[in-house]
Amino acid sequence: MFIQQMSREECLEALAHARLGRLACAKSNQPYIVPIYFAFDRAASDDAYLYGFTTLGQKTEWMRANPRVCVEVDEVKAHDQWMSLVIFGTYEELIEAGNQAAEHRRAIELLQERARWWEPGATNFVAKAQVDQPKPFEPIFYRIKIHEVTGHRCGAIPAAEAPDDIAISQLRIRGWLRRLLRRVSVRAANKLP
Ligand SMILES: Cc1cc2nc3c(=O)[nH]c(=O)nc-3n(C[C@H](O)[C@H](O)[C@H](O)COP(=O)(O)OP(=O)(O)OC[C@H]3O[C@@H](n4cnc5c(N)ncnc54)[C@H](O)[C@@H]3O)c2cc1C
Secondary structure (H helix, E strand, C coil): CEEEEECHHHHHHHHHHCCEEEEEEEECCEEEEEEEECEEEECCCCCEEEEEEECCCHHHHHHHHCCEEEEEEEEEEECCEEEEEEEEEEEEEECCCHHHHHHHHHHHHHHCCCCCCCHHHHHHHHHHHHHCCCCCCCCEEEEEEEEEEEEEEEECCCHHHCCCHHHHHHCCCCHHHHHHHHHHHHHHHCCCC
16 A cells, blocks of 8 residues: 655546535534535635535524634545545635626536535535425535645555565564564565455
């Protein structure tokens, strides 16, 4: 097993193919995280954004109070074949009128590339309306400006890069960890699963 750090460019490339993430926000030292669908876009200025659709609820109330958010995205093919991204960003609601009108249109355009993009956000509204006092339906288009993105990718170690036995024995590490490293490097060298 070999874990590699991804460059910003590799992270943005991976985001272009992703649709599902976990959006974390926080209020009064209490974190809150929910799954969301998003669409990724990169502006000409090289600023990058995630666009999403939702309705009023806990996360929108919390993000209005504190727009600093974190999004996690991952793709897991096997226990030793995965990729994960962590994004630090700022939440911003897009208003249909005024100087945000173009961005509001852009959000709809990008989200529409996925069929039934509106469903999770709207379904939550309908579910709540059945138990709470009915509230006006308030569709919210938003974007998250990506300030920082980091990525880790895990795959098999290329045999040429597997640490050899001498290198491992020279490491000042506990016995069980040394044995584990040996096993992993032998498997990689022999290309065993
Ligand atoms: C695959 C997937 C994709 C989704 N995509 C979107 C999307 O693009 N847009 C969108 O608006 N919503 C999406 N949802 C639903 C989303 O995860 C939230 O449930 C929803 O947005 C409501 O969040 P809220 O903070 O407004 O909840 P509220 O209704 O205000 O939450 C009230 C309470 O309900 C609980 N709760 C809320 N959401 C969840 C949850 N998902 N799981 C368990 N408990 C919960 C929490 O305890 C919370 O305190 C998606 C869900 C899934 C599974």
